[in-house]
Amino acid sequence: MSLTRLLFTAAASVAVLAAVPAGAHADTGPYRMPPPPFGSPDAPGADRLTVSVVDSGNGNDGTYELECGPAGGSHPDPRAACGRLDELAAAGQDPFAPVPAGTYCTMQYGGSATAHVTGTWHGRSVDASYKLTDGCEISRWNRLTPVLPATAP
Structure with missing residues (x-):
């Protein structure tokens, strides 16, 4: 192969590659950004929660509205409750996650309170x-106190 032919082939290859759009390949499609991680300040939407407590044994039973950013609502201590939620989220924890299936828990009873x-x-x-219940x-x-009230022993 002559040097001229080699240079011509290389130049033609570069020209073809330059003419193909950058996104034209097999895995094209609309790129969707993943949702922000839990607790991210970039997460969209208003923080509004309804907290209902029954049988706490300390007079804090009832249904409360909690708004965060800024803290407000009918919750007894919205600033502390929103602060606790922010602490858990900043640590990368989902404050509302259930106990993982298969977790071994001590067999103790803490009372009849529910929320x-x-x-x-x-x-x-x-x-x-x-x-x-355990x-x-x-x-x-x-872990969610003061969003949920401390319960009477």
């Missing part, structure tokens, strides 16, 4: 239930 949290937090729908559930409840 239900619904609404939207950091752009995600929330529908979480809480109870004090050590894992007690720990899960306590």
Whole structure:
């Protein structure tokens, strides 16, 4: 092969590659950004939660509205509750995640208190239930205090 032919072939290859759009390959399609991680300040939507508590044993039973960013609503301490949610989210924890299936929990009973949290937090729908039926559930409840009230012993 002559040097002229080699240069001509190389130049033709570059010309063909330059004419093909950058996105023209087999895996093209609209690129969708993944949703922001839980707790990200870039997560869309208003933070509005309804917290319902029954049988807490300390007079804090009822249904409360909690709004964060800025803190407000009928919750007894919206600033502390929003602060706790922000702490958990900043640590990369989902405050509303259930106890993982297959987790071994201590067999202790913490009382008959139950709570239900619904609404939207950091752009995600929330529908979480809480109870004090074993050590894992007690720990899960306590981790969310003051969003959920401390319970009477």
